[in-house]
Amino acid sequence: MTEFPFGFGPPDPDDRGKKEPSGQGENPAEAFNQLGQMLSQLGQMLSQAGTSAGPVNYDLAKQIAMQRLTSGDVGFRTSTEFQGAVTDAVHLAEMWLDPxxxxxxxxxxxxxxxxxxxVENTLPTWQRLCDPVARRVSSAWVDALPAEAKQAAGPLLSMVSQMGGMAFGSQLGNALGQLASEVLTSTDIGLPLGPPATVALLPQNIEEFTNGLERPNSEVMVFLAAREAAHQRLFAHVPWLRQRLLATVEEFASGIRVDTSALEQLAGQIDPANPQSIEQAMQSGMLEPQTTPEQKAALARLETLLALVEGWVDVVVGDAVTDRLPGADALRETLRRRRASGGPAEQTFATLVGLELRPRRLRAAAALWRLVGDQHGLEARDGIWAHPDLVPTAEDLDDPMDFAERMGTKPALEDDPIAALEREEQAERDRDEGTAGTEGTEGKDKGPEEQA
Incomplete structure (x- = not known):
């Protein structure tokens, strides 16, 4: 985090020779008293930072993100001047995607x-993703206090929680502000961040991205529109996918553990008379979460699912536009490398939540989807998305040929037990509706079945 929202400036040259409190030899109660003095000085700033119910001050996050965009002269052009070009690009892309x-x-x-x-349209999804980790961090601040300090703290505990929400909101705001200046579409980082069934492109960022590519902006716009539209087809017609992606991120975040001893170290770094020491302490990384084995398992599942989504989109868009856009292959490779390496904003988010949203096995997933489509056709390939139990695993990405052969020996959809159960339930509902339709015939002559 390079900016702090409350006007903390560079260090005063006169203070450079002053010795910061080391915290050595202080007992927990004294450390908490020092923290209490700092919180008292922060009271007014906290009241000016906006309110937000929950572990993150999202009002502050939004404020910082907007300020960051304004300071970079980003966001002054209106979306209406680009709407026609975006609509035309999406319309053309949808026609190419149909076959x-x-x-x-x-x-x-x-x-x-x-x-x-x-920022406005993706903030609700970010709230869902960030709340679990923020809750962990916020509770750790209070749990780290010794019992006598908690008893003496009283109302200050709520201020500790508020300060945690402010610190997290500040980091989130900076990350969102940087991401907003880089992303090209609403699904650019692989997650469905925007409203459902909405294709959204960021033309200003696309213009910046196009510089240096030696391709016409209109061509890049159509290519990105095809990728965005393909994502939306997948998220709209595979009902479980959006929930599974977001739930896996939540599962990763909920397993976060924080080193509770960091609070005492944090207090030792803070000089209540020097607000800049607060900023330096927040940037020290002392409260960054620690990765657990459960998180590593959730991360592996998420990376596989992200790779499958991105690989499918890569193959479908390639089939749709390669023969129509001269620079399609070069653009595919550029975006592959862009997603594989990640930008500064993605690295900021990785520091914030401990999660890198990059499909490391995108090429392997694309090769698997290509192989299945070539051997079994589009219906079999896209039919795999019918149920989460049918999609390839990480092991399948290691051996796509084996996965394709297994598809040839056993029709996946017909043998899916969940699909069979759903068919049985539907048949029962149909029978119930048929029975209900005969209730109005009581008192009349019975039909042959009733007589039997």
Whole structure:
């Protein structure tokens, strides 16, 4: 985090020679008293930072993100001047996608977003993703206090929680502000961040991205529109996918553990008379979460699912546009490398939540989808998304040929036990409806079945 929202400036040259409190030899109660003095000085700033119910001050996060975009002269152009170009690009992309997949168009709205629009429309999803880790961090601040300190703290405990929400909101705001200036579409980082059934492109960022590619901006716009529309087809017609992606991120975050001894070290670094020491302590990384074995398992599942989504989109879009856009292959490779390496904003998010949203096995997943489509056709390939138990695993990415052969020996959809159960339930509902339709015939002559 390079900026702090409350006007903390550079260090006073006169203070450079002053010795910061070391915290050595202080007992926990004294450390908490020092923290209490700091919190008292923060009281007014906290009241000016906005309120937010929950572990993160999202009002502050949004404020910082918007300020960051304003300071970078981003977001002043309106979305309406780009709406026509975006609508035309999406319309053309949807027509090209139709023969490349059995999944129909999934978007009911097409939007041209500014970076500020992106922040506004994706913040609800970020709240869902960030709340679990913030809750862990916030509770750790209080849990780390000794019993006597908690008893003496009284109302200050709520201020500790509020300060935690402020610190996390500040980091989130900086991360969102940087991401908003880089992302090209609403699904650019692989997660469905925007409203459902909405295709959204960021034309200003696309113009910046196009510089140096030696391709016309209109061509890049159509290519990115095809990727965004393909994502929306998948998320709209595979009902479990959006929930599974977000739930896996939540599962990863809920397993976070924080080193509770960091609170005492944090107090030792803070000089209540020097607000800049607060900023330095927040940037020290002392409260960063520690990765657990459960998180590593959740991360592996998430990376596999992200790779499968991105690999499918890569193959479908490639089939749809390669023969129509001269620079399609070069653009595919550019975006592959961009997703594989991650930008500064993704690294900021990785520090914030401990999670890197990069499909490390994108090429392997694309090769698997290509192989299945070539051997079994589009219906079999896209039919794999019918149920989460049918999708390839990490082991299948290691041996795509074996997965394709297994598909040839056993029709996946017909043998799926969940699908069979759903068919049985539907048959029962149909029978019940048929029985209900005969209730009005009581008192009349019975039919042959009733007589039997």
């Amino acid at each position: 490349a997949t059995i999944l129909p168009a999934g978007a009911t709205a097409v939007k041209a977003w500014t970076p500020r629009d992106w």
